[in-house]
Amino acid sequence: MTAGWETVVGLEVHVELATDTKLFSAAPSRFGDEPNTNVTPVCLGLPGSLPVLNRRAVELAMAVGLALNCEIRPSVFHRKNYFYPDMPKDYQVSQYDQPICSDGWLDVPGGSRVGIERAHLEEDAGKTTHLGGADGRIHGAVGALVDYNRAGTPLLEIVSRPDIGSAAEASAYVEELRAILLTLGASDARLEEGSMRVDANISVRPAGSDELRTRCEVKNLNSLRSLRNAIDYEAQRHIELYAAGDAPVQETRHWSEDGRTHSLRSKEEADDYRYFPEPDLVPLAPDDEWVDEVRAAMPELPASQRARLHECGTEPEDAQIIVGRGLAPVVLGAVEAGADAKRTVTHAVQNLALDGAELLGIDHLASLVQMETSGQLTATQAKAVLGIMCERAAAGTADPAAIAAELGFEAMAADELEALVDQAIADNPEAWEKFCAGEAKVAGVFVGAVMKATRGQADGQAVTQLLVQRRDA
Amino acid sequence: MTSAHVIASEVRAGTRRATDVLEDFLGRVATHDGDVHAFNTVTAEQARAAAAAIDAAAEGGRDPGPLAGVPVAFKDNLCTRGVATTCSSRMLEGWQPPYDATVVQAMTAAGAVMIGKTNLDEFAMGSSTEHSAFGPTRNPYDLARVPGGSSGGSAAAVAAGFAPLALGSDTGGSIRQPASLCGIVGIKPTYGRVSRYGLVAFASSFDQIGPFATDVADAALALDVISGHDPADSTSIPAAVPDFEAALARGVEGLRVGVVSELTGSGRNGAATGGPAPGDAAGEVLDGIDADVTERVLEAADALADAGATVGRVSVPAVTYGLTAYYLIAPAEASSNLARYDGTRYGLRVEGADVEEMNRLTRRAGFGDEVKARIMLGTFALSAGYYDAYYGKAQRVRMLTRRDFDAAYADFDVLLSPTSPCVAFRFGERADPMTMYRCDTCTIPSNLSGDPAMSVPFGTGAEGLPVGVQVMAPALGEETMLTVAAALERAAPPLPKPPLAAVTGSTGAGR
Amino acid sequence: MSTDQVAHVARLARIELTSDEIEHYTGHLGRVLEHARQLEDLDLDDVPPLAHPYPLRNVFRDDVESSPVDRDEVLSQAPAASGGQFEVPPVLGAEA
Numbered sequence A: 001m002t003a004g005w006e007t008v009v010g011l012e013v014h015v016e017l018a019t020d021t022k023l024f025s026a027a028p029s030r031f032g033d034e035p036n037t038n039v040t041p042v043c044l045g046l047p048g049s050l051p052v053l054n055r056r057a058v059e060l061a062m063a064v065g066l067a068l069n070c071e072i073r074p075s076v077f078h079r080k081n082y083f084y085p086d087m088p089k090d091y092q093v094s095q096y097d098q099p100i101c102s103d104g105w106l107d108v109p110g111g112s113r114v115g116i117e118r119a120h121l122e123e124d125a126g127k128t129t130h131l132g133g134a135d136g137r138i139h140g141a142v143g144a145l146v147d148y149n150r151a152g153t154p155l156l157e158i159v160s161r162p163d164i165g166s167a168a169e170a171s172a173y174v175e176e177l178r179a180i181l182l183t184l185g186a187s188d189a190r191l192e193e194g195s196m197r198v199d200a201n202i203s204v205r206p207a208g209s210d211e212l213r214t215r216c217e218v219k220n221l222n223s224l225r226s227l228r229n230a231i232d233y234e235a236q237r238h239i240e241l242y243a244a245g246d247a248p249v250q251e252t253r254h255w256s257e258d259g260r261t262h263s264l265r266s267k268e269e270a271d272d273y274r275y276f277p278e279p280d281l282v283p284l285a286p287d288d289e290w291v292d293e294v295r296a297a298m299p300e301l302p303a304s305q306r307a308r309l310h311e312c313g314t315e316p317e318d319a320q321i322i323v324g325r326g327l328a329p330v331v332l333g334a335v336e337a338g339a340d341a342k343r344t345v346t347h348a349v350q351n352l353a354l355d356g357a358e359l360l361g362i363d364h365l366a367s368l369v370q371m372e373t374s375g376q377l378t379a380t381q382a383k384a385v386l387g388i389m390c391e392r393a394a395a396g397t398a399d400p401a402a403i404a405a406e407l408g409f410e411a412m413a414a415d416e417l418e419a420l421v422d423q424a425i426a427d428n429p430e431a432w433e434k435f436c437a438g439e440a441k442v443a444g445v446f447v448g449a450v451m452k453a454t455r456g457q458a459d460g461q462a463v464t465q466l467l468v469q470r471r472d473a
Numbered sequence B: 001m002t003s004a005h006v007i008a009s010e011v012r013a014g015t016r017r018a019t020d021v022l023e024d025f026l027g028r029v030a031t032h033d034g035d036v037h038a039f040n041t042v043t044a045e046q047a048r049a050a051a052a053a054i055d056a057a058a059e060g061g062r063d064p065g066p067l068a069g070v071p072v073a074f075k076d077n078l079c080t081r082g083v084a085t086t087c088s089s090r091m092l093e094g095w096q097p098p099y100d101a102t103v104v105q106a107m108t109a110a111g112a113v114m115i116g117k118t119n120l121d122e123f124a125m126g127s128s129t130e131h132s133a134f135g136p137t138r139n140p141y142d143l144a145r146v147p148g149g150s151s152g153g154s155a156a157a158v159a160a161g162f163a164p165l166a167l168g169s170d171t172g173g174s175i176r177q178p179a180s181l182c183g184i185v186g187i188k189p190t191y192g193r194v195s196r197y198g199l200v201a202f203a204s205s206f207d208q209i210g211p212f213a214t215d216v217a218d219a220a221l222a223l224d225v226i227s228g229h230d231p232a233d234s235t236s237i238p239a240a241v242p243d244f245e246a247a248l249a250r251g252v253e254g255l256r257v258g259v260v261s262e263l264t265g266s267g268r269n270g271a272a273t274g275g276p277a278p279g280d281a282a283g284e285v286l287d288g289i290d291a292d293v294t295e296r297v298l299e300a301a302d303a304l305a306d307a308g309a310t311v312g313r314v315s316v317p318a319v320t321y322g323l324t325a326y327y328l329i330a331p332a333e334a335s336s337n338l339a340r341y342d343g344t345r346y347g348l349r350v351e352g353a354d355v356e357e358m359n360r361l362t363r364r365a366g367f368g369d370e371v372k373a374r375i376m377l378g379t380f381a382l383s384a385g386y387y388d389a390y391y392g393k394a395q396r397v398r399m400l401t402r403r404d405f406d407a408a409y410a411d412f413d414v415l416l417s418p419t420s421p422c423v424a425f426r427f428g429e430r431a432d433p434m435t436m437y438r439c440d441t442c443t444i445p446s447n448l449s450g451d452p453a454m455s456v457p458f459g460t461g462a463e464g465l466p467v468g469v470q471v472m473a474p475a476l477g478e479e480t481m482l483t484v485a486a487a488l489e490r491a492a493p494p495l496p497k498p499p500l501a502a503v504t505g506s507t508g509a510g511r
Numbered sequence C: 001m002s003t004d005q006v007a008h009v010a011r012l013a014r015i016e017l018t019s020d021e022i023e024h025y026t027g028h029l030g031r032v033l034e035h036a037r038q039l040e041d042l043d044l045d046d047v048p049p050l051a052h053p054y055p056l057r058n059v060f061r062d063d064v065e066s067s068p069v070d071r072d073e074v075l076s077q078a079p080a081a082s083g084g085q086f087e088v089p090p091v092l093g094a095e096a
């Protein structure tokens, strides 16, 4: 950042809500299927079709709103009118001046409190594929194909206040928001796959002032890196314009992978959406009872999960990883059930970047850690068992004892191990002398020999303990 | 002509075959629809198959339902799976929906047999059926005159004896006004009483489907079948459906009937003065309501008084502004509802160099003059800088109307007025838009409030043409409305059948 | 209402009009809006707007799938289709 200036960022984040069906139609809201197969008359905007609101989408929106400390308010859907081929009705149904969630905040870890202006429900558009035209861009295209499978997918648009002061803080905000969404099960929130889309409103101002200058909205930010780079680029661009006695114009800009933003040709009617209340839907007025029900069903939020992980000795970076993977409930649960905190956290950070990990049962993880600390499994074996546990977690058949038995990870009898250790000492007399003389490093020779003899199934820690016993005897 | 009641009971009893009934009506359609042009599509083959299935059911001892074997005509803005649903527009010419409207399902499930799809003003925008892309429908009483609109095809079909029942849609009077002009009964139920799922939208917060029939009992029978909550329509009211037919025999003794001052002059004799006149009855009568029509309304009020009702006059001041509010809100909703006709997914496409040009050329070629005018009017009423002055203000007038009706219904059980300010007019006679829009002066207020209203024939006016009286009731008050309508029907002077129906030979069994 | 306004509204509504037609609709719309001036004198600041005739609230469906519509049946009604998708001319004025 150039001295004398500060960056001002507000983020608009669209997330696809994790419902089974669309916002206003009972078509599956699934991706990857054949084009135009997950559509009903509503998704295609067929004449005579009518929308009916998905209760689950509303509940997810309310849960996100509550997690963002918003007020849950009565709300009305409006129509936003504009023509585009992937908008089946040529209007988008969205909450306009009465969003369901408003006036909240999000505390960014290591940053500041960012105000949440609103979070509102709206429907997604279909997908247009442009044919011909160099590198898939529109210019020079010979036509386009439209798939309405995505049309009508529920989106929650979360709009922050311009309280974000840097690219790093913006990135942290999105990460924290993502952790909340995952924790709530409200969205899978994948930036790269578009189930979470971030637009950044960027401006600059003289450091220390609280004015709001002309902002530009930057789109096409498909990763946190793009978000950070785009903010830095755009802020610098504004500073240079001001320095040259010029000023930015309010517009929408596109982030491209060449590391620049560039202006989008504005559509003529872009500023006249002719919003009016959607007459095919009735007002939404969640009563206190319903809001309380949704609140009561909410899981523990990331900030609180992190605090509890810190309490049991977890480093902040590790806590962040565990929360980010959605593993906090099972990790904290296992620790509460008596599992060694350090071992549990180590597994979660090192060995559980796996699909299905978040589905592990608390009891299963706890007993795995106990098997390991009691010497029934070596660290290597525990890792192997964990991998299979994750594969089977969804089916609920991830019992570590059964899996260890399947893998032949029988706990070695104590006298068997002692015999192997004695054999290793006998085979390596020089090393044994060094060990007895205090060279702890050479313990590796004996551990290696025992491992070799047991094809890796022995517990290295137990071997070391026996060596110390023999030396001190 | 045979009523739906008679047909259904005979087919259910096995004394008459649905197939024979159908052929009678198809024969009349073949003979006369060339003159009337009530139908865009006659679905003879499908109807024959459906009628045969009804007969098979009846012979097999299964009850085909309360409308067993009754031919029914559907307005061509109701979606029928695999059968062209055009809205009388070039835009949707030949479009075959992949689904049936809820009312179409309900009628079919009750044993009714679809005989065809009826003509309308394009996208239901009009009051004469002159604005159909496929040519106008003619009034069976006088082929030189309009049947009214926009459900003119459905009204003419029932009046001409092409079907005992038809369904239409009423956004600003499009069932009641053509019923009035064609001398039959037409009901606009409470908004939300009948599902709109599968009705091609014109103005969503006004549109409501309802029946046409030659008498009140048949209309009530059809209303019974199509009413009820539909989870596919968010604006559908989750209320129990009363037995509408049971309401017909109840007398009007003790009912309080208010004649709406603004819509009904005092007449030559100062009639309808019996009973109290609560509230402010001093509303000024609106211009343009013909004297002969007013006379019939006053006679109808007298007839109700004779039958034991308490009759008074009542002012509903907001009706003065109804027309204006309606002609801002309805086009606004229409401008959005009709945006989807862009050449992408169904219907007409005129090719262009890019999507935007394709949209513009398609919509130029696909929409008629009146539809374009209303889309642009509605677009304007919603556009930046004009919303508050037009659309916003009209929504407040809508609330005013709601309140004025509430006040009137505090003192009266039903309200009475003309349905149409005039009898059937000649083609081209009301070419100026405002002149045409004034056809809806009396019907629009109930669309603004969402309350039920219906038209019942009550004598004739100029040139012996039918006059309809409008009975209005508060939301979900269809039973009382029907009680009063049945009483009016009993008291009404006999209405001559249309010349068409009179010359139609009666060859089928049961007539 | 001016011809410029009519031309603007026609652009918003994506309806191609000739200059003669713009004249025609300027007259047509003008007559209706002239009538709408009757609302100007009406003081309705204390009257809230009414959007729905019947006061329903909170109408939902459960998050349960129903069978989708048949793609071939729908695409057979489309002006142009290719590979299971709706085909349109090139889209200008926006980004891919």
Ligand SMILES: [Mg+2]
Residues within 6 Å of the ligand: A012, A157
């Ligand atoms: Mg936005």
Ligand SMILES: [Zn+2]
Residues within 6 Å of the ligand: A014, A122, A157
């Ligand atoms: Zn949005």
